[in-house]
Every structure is written in C-alpha cells, then in structure tokens.
Amino acid sequence: MTMTLLFWILLISAIMSISTSSFFSLWICLEINMMVFIPMMNSKNMMASNSMLYYFISQSLASTIFIFSIMLNLTFPMMFPLNLLLLSSSILIKLGAAPFHIWFPEVMEGLKMEMVLILMTIQKIIPLYILSFMNNFIMILSAIFSAMIGGFGGWSQNSIRKILAFSSITHIAWLISLIISSNNWWYLYLSIYSLIVISLLFFFSKNKMSLINQISISTSPFLQILFILTILSLGGLPPFVGFFLKILSIKLILYSTPMLLLFLIPSSLLNLFFYIRLMYPFLMKMLSKNYIFLNLKKISIIGPLHLTLLLTLIPML
Template sequence: MKKSLSNIIFMMTLSIGTIISISSNNWLGAWMGLEINLLSFIPLMNNLKNSMSTEASLKYFLVQALASSILLFSIIMMSLNNNNMFNINDINIFNWILNSSLFLKLGVAPFHFWFPEVIEGLNWFIGTILMTWQKLAPMILLSYCVSFNYLNSIILFSIFIGSIGGLNQISLRKIMAYSSINHMGWMLSSFLISNYYWFIYFLIYCFLSISIISLFLKFNIFYINQAFNLMNFSPILKFIIFCNLLSLGGLPPFSGFFPKWIIIQNINSNFLITFMVCLTLITLFYYIRIAYSAFLINYSILKWCLNINVYPNISLYMNFFSLFGLTILVIMYSIY
C-alpha cells in the first residue's frame, strides 16, 4: 500500500516537472522542471529486487545529470551575450551545445548509447513512460531553439541507427528502443515543417506504442520466442500483436503510416525524404521478419483455448484504432 501510494506521488511529481518545463518563460525555469522530472522518475525506475533496474536507473541518472549540466552551462554562456561578450559564431556554438544536451536527454543518435541499455533493464510500464512521456518536455524545449543545419544530420543519424540497430536483436524491449530512435528521427524532421505536425506524430506514436506494449505487459512478453509461444493460444491474438508491429513500423494501410505520409508530402528536400523512407523500410524488414512465420505457419490449437477471453476490451478498442484507424484519420485530414 505504501509503495503504491509513493508511486502515485512520484507520478504526479513527474507530470508537474514536465508541465513546469513546457510552461516556463525562461530557460532556468525549464531546467528546474527537467530536474524535478528526473528526480521523480529515478525512484520509479529503481527496484531493489531487480539488479538490472537498479543498474538502468544509475545509467539513466548519470546520463541525464550530464545532459542537465551541459544544458545549464549553455544557458549561462548564452545569457552572458547580453553584455556582448561573444560574437555571432560563439553564440551559434553555444546554441549547438544546448541542442546537443536536449538530444542527449531524448536519446536520439548519435547520443543514443544509453537508451537501449536503460530500456532493457526496465519493466514495460516504466519503459513506456521513458519512450513516450519523457520525450515531451525536451522536444518542446528543442522546438524553441533548434538549429536546422545541425538538425538535418541528427535526423539522418537517428533514422540510420534506429533502422540498423534492431536487425540483430531478440529482445522486444531493445527492438522497441531502436524503433523509438527511428521514430524520433521522423519527429525531428517534422520541425522542418511545423510544430503542429510534430504534435500529431507524437500523439499517434504514443498511442501505437501503448497499444502494443499493453499486450506485452499483459502476457509478460520480453523476447521474440515468448511471443511465438502465444501462437498456440489464440489466432486472433497472434493477428493483433503482429499487425500492431507493422502499424508501428508505418506500413500502409495501418494507422502508423498516417504521420509518415504527412511528413513525406510536406518536406521539400528530396534527398532527405528518400533517405528516410529507404531506411525505414529496414525497420519494416525486422518487423516483418518477426511476423512472417506467425502469419504463414500453421499451429495446432486446442479447442478449449479458443473460448478463453484473453483480450481486455479497452485494449481491443485501442488496437482496433491502430489497425483500422487510417480511414478515420484520412477523413479528418481531408476535412482539415
């Protein structure tokens, strides 16, 4: 009872820290909000009964503390510009340092070295928070000061690393982590268009991630072979799990294709969009590699298993939108 109450308090403090960051009118207030967010998230990660979560929380703390220190340094140095101490080239360098600190907090490539390892040591619930909610404040702060010349290289690195890194993985947590890095590259590319498109992409990404991770959490699945073991249990469950993976990869006609479609239509750089699409096909490859045998190989199924209700109603609605929501989104987009 005490542990659940403390977790609720930490979750509320986590939300308050994010709100302080995104609503602050100065960089010092934004930095304080990020620190409140960090200090409330560490106890949620730490589990004394699991040495991997303790190691992950320590890695996360060290990396985030380093990023916060760099962020504070860049804030102080840029504030000294009021006295005209630096020329325009120095200000650009400090702006790049500030951007780098936020990229490090987001875990995008080439600052991604900590992200898959931390995700691997967490349970699905905390990992979902790290892949969704914890991205919100740094992304909004980044939209205030992003350097577009620097941004293009980060986009290319993130999509490349997110695509290649998941090829040889058997852990679903690491696959989701590299998929998150790939999606972060697409989200950052939406800064080249409008913050409105970034927000649409972020909401759909969060929804798809939560819908598929809710299945992994319910059945306590952490590795690919555990997902295959469910194939003997329910063919409907098999269909929903792997179609959600394809939706998260952005395969049409699933809902995950919609935000990518918006970005493809609006980005002016042909080289950038070609590079992004080609490398995202690699991400789809390792999703299809997982789903291929599940869709095309027959399994012997016990008749009594088919009558067991293994699928919660709320998850059914979420995954229905994930699989068939593209039609609804296209209608909404055409009306807009």
C-alpha cells in the same frame, strides 16, 4: 501509492513544460522529470540498478551541458552559435537521439515494461518541446544519424526492449525532421506513436515476454491478430493510421528538407524487417491452421488495443 504519486508528478512536470517558454523553467521541469523517474525505475534486480545509474549519469551530463550553455550565452552573447550547439547537444542526449543514443538501449534493457513505456513516450515530451524552439545543422545531422542507426541497430537484436529502443530512435528521427520543418505536426505524431506503443507494451507485459524466442504462440488468436495489426501500424503500412501519419509527415518534410527523406524512408523499411521478426511466430501459426473462426466470448481485451484498432479505421471513414 508511491508509484502513482510519482507518475502524476512526472506527467504534470511534462505538461507544465509545454506551457512555458522560459529556458530556466524548462530546465527546472527537466530536472523534476529526471529525479522523479529515477526512483520509478527501481526494481529488485541488478539490471534495473545498472539502468538507473546509466540513466542518472547520462541525464546529469546533459543537464550540466544545458545549464552551462545558458550561462555561457548570458555571459558571452557573441558566442551564440557555440552556445546553441551545446544546448542542442544536451537536449539530444536527453532524448536519446543519435549520435548520443548509446545510453538509450542499455537503459531500456534493464527496465520493466511500464518504465519502458514512460521512457519511450512521456520522457520525450520536454526535450522535443525544447527542440521545437531551435533549428540548426546539428539537428539535421542527428535526424540523419538517428534514421541510420535506428534502421540498422535492431537487425541483430534478440531482446524485445532493444528492438523497441532502436525503433524509437528511428521515430525520433521522424520527430526531429518534423520539428525542423517548422511545424507542430510532431505533437500528433508523438501522440499516435504513444498509443501504438501502449498497445504493444501491454501485449508484451501481459505475456511476460523479453526475448523474441519467448513470443508465445499460445496467446489467444484475437490477441495475436491485434498484435499483428498494431505492428503493421507502427511500421507504417496501409491502411493503418501509421501509414497515413507517415504520408502526411513525408509531405511536410518534402517542402522543407527533402534530403532527410533519403534517410527516413529507407530506415522505416529496415525497421519493417525486425517488426516482421516479432510477428513471425504468429504468422507461421496462422498459415498452418484455420484462424477464421475465433471464440470471441472467451477473449478479454484492454482499452488501448481497442483504441488502436479504431484509430486504424479513422482515415478510411
């Protein structure tokens, strides 16, 4: 009951934030969002406690810089470039974008899959909305760094949570690039990305997987196929919705800051490498056995996975 109440407060604070343009109101929503999420992270293990502490310190630092930059701007308006730099940096810290990303994978590692989902989706809404009011050089640098670190950071990881964290950093680079393009396309990008992530995390949570070597080939064949299709969509391969999302994003970014595509596209290709690592056990099993005939009567699937499959077909209709 308590978790449900906290979740609704979290969601309402995120929705309220996109209905205001006052930086003070946005700051209030940010703080409510942070203070509600921290008790939701609580769990009966040491890693969760460490994640809570790490999250609190990083978010408190970002909030301090945020309110300090606003006060500094009110007191010394002639220092606007510096104030904007501080303001942007504080939001990038909250977002977990590079080069302020250090806390993000570490916090993700200690969370339950449900909290990982919230951190990768709902917790991005307010920072991205605030960034949509800005357009400065540090955002371009952050998009470049996020693309590079997100692409290379997941290569040597065995933890599923850390792989998802670096994947998320890459998608943050795409979202920031769309914001720089002075376009509201990032709303749709985040929405579809969230649906894909829901499907993936449902699979990992249902099968209690935390490491790559725990990916079970005993999972039902239909779930395995859905998992592979979802991963391919997240990787942006045709004919899935992730591919059409990337193509339209590339088109928009090409008109404003084409230089960013030199980092975004290779980064997405690098991400495919560790996505394939996640699929590898299932792919090997499918190559070794006949998976054409599936006993669908014994299979139970939850809505998000159905929804992801339907979304993959929308651009083809």
